[in-house]
Amino acid sequence: MTGRVASIAFHTFKESVRERVLYNLVAFALLLIAAAILFGSISVGIGEIILVNLGLTSISVFGLLIAIFIGIGLVWKEIERRTIFNILSKPVRRAEFILGKYLGLLLTLVINTGIMTLGFYGALFYQKRTLEASDLGALEAVYFILLELAIVVGLALLFSCLSTPVLSAVFTFSLYVIGNFLGDIRWFGQETGSTLVQGLTSGIYYLLPNFSNFSVISQVAHGERVPAYLLAANSLYALLYVSILLGAAILIFEEKEFK
Amino acid sequence: MTSAGVKGSRIGGLRRICGTIVVLSLVVLVPLERAINKEMARRGNVGELLYLPSGRAFQTLSLGYQGLLADIYWTRVVQYFGRKRLAHATRFDLLGPLLEITTELDPKLVIAYRFGAIFLAEKAPAGAGRPEEALQLLRRGIVANPDYWRFWQDLGFIYYWDLKDYASAARAFQVGSERPGAQVWMKALAASVAAEGGGLRASQLLWSEIYRQAGNDQIRRSAVSHLLALQAQEEIASLDALLRQYQQRTGHPARDFRELIAAGMLRALPRDPSGVPYQIGPNGLATLGPGSQIDLHLLQ
Amino acid sequence: MPAIETLDLTKDYSAGFIRKRPLRALDGVNLRVNTGEVFGLLGPNGAGKSTTLKLLLRLIFPSAGTARVLGRELDDVAMHARLGYLPENPYFYDHLTAREFLNYAGELFRLPCAERRRRVDQLLVRLGLEASADLPLRKFSKGMVQRLGIAQALVNDPELIFLDEPMSGLDPLGRREVRDLILQLKAEGKTVFFSTHILSDAEVLCDRVAILNRGKLQGCGELREILSLGVSATEVVLENPPAGLLEEVRKLTRPAVKTGDRVRIEIPEEADVAPVLEAILRRGGKVVSVSPVKISLEDYFLEQVRMGPEKPPAEQGVARVDKEGER
Numbered sequence: 052m053t054g055r056v057a058s059i060a061f062h063t064f065k066e067s068v069r070e071r072v073l074y075n076l077v078a079f080a081l082l083l084i085a086a087a088i089l090f091g092s093i094s095v096g097i098g099e100i101i102l103v104n105l106g107l108t109s110i111s112v113f114g115l116l117i118a119i120f121i122g123i124g125l126v127w128k129e130i131e132r133r134t135i136f137n138i139l140s141k142p143v144r145r146a147e148f149i150l151g152k153y154l155g156l157l158l159t160l161v162i163n164t165g166i167m168t169l170g171f172y173g174a175l176f177y178q179k180r181t182l183e184a185s186d187l188g189a190l191e192a193v194y195f196i197l198l199e200l201a202i203v204v205g206l207a208l209l210f211s212c213l214s215t216p217v218l219s220a221v222f223t224f225s226l227y228v229i230g231n232f233l234g235d236i237r238w239f240g241q242e243t244g245s246t247l248v249q250g251l252t253s254g255i256y257y258l259l260p261n262f263s264n265f266s267v268i269s270q271v272a273h274g275e276r277v278p279a280y281l282l283a284a285n286s287l288y289a290l291l292y293v294s295i296l297l298g299a300a301i302l303i304f305e306e307k308e309f310k
Numbered sequence: 311m312t313s314a315g316v317k318g319s320r321i322g323g324l325r326r327i328c329g330t331i332v333v334l335s336l337v338v339l340v341p342l343e344r345a346i347n348k349e350m351a352r353r354g355n356v357g358e359l360l361y362l363p364s365g366r367a368f369q370t371l372s373l374g375y376q377g378l379l380a381d382i383y384w385t386r387v388v389q390y391f392g393r394k395r396l397a398h399a400t401r402f403d404l405l406g407p408l409l410e411i412t413t414e415l416d417p418k419l420v421i422a423y424r425f426g427a428i429f430l431a432e433k434a435p436a437g438a439g440r441p442e443e444a445l446q447l448l449r450r451g452i453v454a455n456p457d458y459w460r461f462w463q464d465l466g467f468i469y470y471w472d473l474k475d476y477a478s479a480a481r482a483f484q485v486g487s488e489r490p491g492a493q494v495w496m497k498a499l500a501a502s503v504a505a506e507g508g509g510l511r512a513s514q515l516l517w518s519e520i521y522r523q524a525g526n527d528q529i530r531r532s533a534v535s536h537l538l539a540l541q542a543q544e545e546i547a548s549l550d551a552l553l554r555q556y557q558q559r560t561g562h563p564a565r566d567f568r569e570l571i572a573a574g575m576l577r578a579l580p581r582d583p584s585g586v587p588y589q590i591g592p593n594g595l596a597t598l599g600p601g602s603q604i605d606l607h608l609l610q
Numbered sequence: 611m612p613a614i615e616t617l618d619l620t621k622d623y624s625a626g627f628i629r630k631r632p633l634r635a636l637d638g639v640n641l642r643v644n645t646g647e648v649f650g651l652l653g654p655n656g657a658g659k660s661t662t663l664k665l666l667l668r669l670i671f672p673s674a675g676t677a678r679v680l681g682r683e684l685d686d687v688a689m690h691a692r693l694g695y696l697p698e699n700p701y702f703y704d705h706l707t708a709r710e711f712l713n714y715a716g717e718l719f720r721l722p723c724a725e726r727r728r729r730v731d732q733l734l735v736r737l738g739l740e741a742s743a744d745l746p747l748r749k750f751s752k753g754m755v756q757r758l759g760i761a762q763a764l765v766n767d768p769e770l771i772f773l774d775e776p777m778s779g780l781d782p783l784g785r786r787e788v789r790d791l792i793l794q795l796k797a798e799g800k801t802v803f804f805s806t807h808i809l810s811d812a813e814v815l816c817d818r819v820a821i822l823n824r825g826k827l828q829g830c831g832e833l834r835e836i837l838s839l840g841v842s843a844t845e846v847v848l849e850n851p852p853a854g855l856l857e858e859v860r861k862l863t864r865p866a867v868k869t870g871d872r873v874r875i876e877i878p879e880e881a882d883v884a885p886v887l888e889a890i891l892r893r894g895g896k897v898v899s900v901s902p903v904k905i906s907l908e909d910y911f912l913e914q915v916r917m918g919p920e921k922p923p924a925e926q927g928v929a930r931v932d933k934e935g936e937r
Binding site: 054055058059062065066069070132133134135136137138139140141142143144308309310 | 623664667668669670671687688689690691693695697699700701702703705706714715717718719720762766772
């Protein structure tokens with residue numbers, strides 16, 4: 052089982068690596084990180100903060116774009132071009148296909164994020180002429196970005212099993228945005244004082260992916276470290292949420308007919 | 311249907327596993343999220359509120375939706391403030407940065423400056439007790455919206471109340487009164503503050519105007535409390551005068567207002583604006599009775 | 611043990627967006643394909659050929675009935691290790707080369723690396739793709755893609771090979787090569803199950819055929835048997851018929867068909883042959899040939915399709931659904 056999953060994952064990775072849009076996105080992110088040095092140099096005193104903020108935000112935003120744009124096409128393209136026939140007619144379980152596709156894109160994202168992170172540290176070194184142990188805090192932010200992307204890819208994959216790429220992109224992006232404001236939504240529900248609204252917003256709060264705990268960029272920019280507790284809790288959260296998404300995707304995919 | 315039965319046996323296992331994983335994960339997710347929230351609250355970690363320390367950096371990334379984002383941030387300001395107040399917090403560290411981001415995203419969001427300045431300037435526990443930051447915020451608002459005279463009113467207000475800088479307050483009211491559309495009473499206010507500084511008339515005028523134009527209940531309630539406190543302060547001053555008179559007349563200090571009634575100096579027991587009778591303190595001066603709703607500290 | 615056995619295999623598609631109407635794409639099909647034979651599934655577009663193959667490969671699920679492939683249940687995906695499948699109008703990943711794609715296919719069968727490489731090289735040669743082995747697939751012509759499709763169906767050296775319209779998109783030479791390949795596979799003892807709407811292919815290759823029309827099995831058996839069921843006719847060809855002859859002939863049998871100088875007369879009833887010939891000779895017509903016409907598969911086929919039940923409106927949908935699959 053693992054062999055076939057790895058094989059599908061590797062080919063998914065290969066496919067996305069040969070996609071031109073990927074290079075454009077990574078190049079643009081690196082450009083923005085480089086530009087952050089300029090932004091930093093025209094302001095006084097907070098050059099490093101701006102670099103960290105803008106650099107990590109670029110990594111997050113472009114990771115998100117890559118995750119969505121490649122993730123939504125993952126399964127859809129195989130169904131639409133009927134390349135899925137070649138795969139499923141071989142001794143490949145449908146669950147293996149889904150897992151392979153997911154891991155393949157995750158691998159793509161890890162490597163891209165790695166490249167962007169290297170670019171970021173390069174820019175940081177250029178700015179400070181040195182790197183200190185405290186700069187490792189950015190890695191924690193990058194780790195959280197990856198956890199977030201792992202959930203986003205799961206969302207994109209799930210929607211990709213259900214719907215067209217355009218709709219999948221819209222759904223995934225909407226959920227990402229909503230997921231960042233979930234705390235506000237629940238607070239709003241509690242403020243209204245209506246039990247119905249409260250129940251509804253609490254339900255939404257726990258059901259939808261909550262991304263608000265993953266954004267630590269500004270803390271990192273101010274030199275704060277992420278508490279170990281949050282590292283562990285967020286890792287577990289992402290793991291659980293990805294399990295939900297993949298479980299649901301497999302359940303849907305097992306039933307799917309390829310006409 | 312036999313095929314369904316076969317499918318059930320072979321594929322059913324996988325389906326059950328997936329279903330179980332989904333359900334179990336969901337079940338574990340809820341307490342995990344609760345625990346995270348609790349821990350974050352315990353640490354007082356509100357970093358989540360601030361995505362970026364600067365609204366300007368955010369503006370470039372907001373792809374033209376600054377207006378909407380500003381509104382979202384404004385909502386966050388209100389919530390942050392409300393939440394903190396509910397929790398009886400005394401520190402409002404993020405209030406300034408949040409307001410800054412909001413107004414940088416949308417420099418025309420007038421309410422953010424005005425409301426924000428009040429939040430910032432008010433003394434704890436009602437506000438952050440940072441009048442200097444409030445003044446900065448208002449000055450930025452004035453730069454972005456030069457024709458909006460009410461910022462000057464707010465500016466004067468903060469000088470008057472929080473900084474007790476009556477000269478600056480009078481100047482602010484004066485400049486504001488010269489802006490287009492400014493109400494006439496701004497001139498009166500400027501004159502009154504210039505003439506008597508922190509005097510009672512100027513204070514009453516100020517708070518009545520605030521009460522009259524208050525856009526929401528919170529401000530209106532605040533204005534009412536201030537006006538009542540002012541009234542009580544005025545009443546206490548006259549009662550003190552009566553007490554001094556009584557002592558001069560009888561040679562000994564009064565321990566109860568009933569003695570003044572007996573002496574024909576008062577017709578009834580004096581009550582403060584919230585209806586609680588005044589008392590005579592150990593120093594022989596009039597004070598608020600126990601349970602009074604009036605908060606004289608507002609006036610300090 | 612038969613290679614494939616179906617029992618009342620039925621597939622309904624639900625069509626319509628709001629009001630779901632069941633559309634029967636396959637209706638109670640019973641088939642039995644023996645090990646080692648080449649079996650042809652014949653039928654016009656939309657007859658249910660692709661549906662049958664997809665059901666057997668678990669790309670879709672039967673609405674009713676069962677089937678066994680290589681003695682295993684359809685849900686037993688492990689059995690796919692012994693199968694090969696060429697989808698109809700196959701499409702493969704643009705970003706891969708032929709070699710990479712075949713390698714990927716081999717990996718999915720968990721073939722050990724050395725064996726995989728050997729099989730891939732072998733198949734590239736066997737299907738005449740060795741020259742373009744390292745070209746990205748987006749540069750492949752339709753015929754080359756078709757060959758690659760066959761190659762990937764053979765990468766695991768399967769016992770049973772499903773080919774969905776294997777000749778489509780091929781030029782006459784390629785067609786010939788695929789025919790030869792199928793015969794080679796047969797010689798190697800493999801079972802080949804293929805669908806086609808091109809009857810000449812079936813006539814040349816198949817041990818047995820099944821004929822599908824509108825989801826129903828019209829007939830199944832050896833071609834000889836099926837064809838001997840048909841009625842033969844006699845064909846008379848003459849040259850430069852004299853005036854008045856054709857009018858006389860028309861009274862006796864079917865009207866003549868004129869092509870250039872020649873005229874072809876098909877006489878379905880054997881009893882009519884003698885009077886027609888007599889009339890021709892009497893009028894001084896020049897007979898080129900007189901030959902018996904065995905019914906062709908094509909004729910049989912047309913007859914079956916013509917005799918099929920009137921199309922109810924719902925079944926037109928079936929044809930449409932299936933055509934989408936054949937695009």
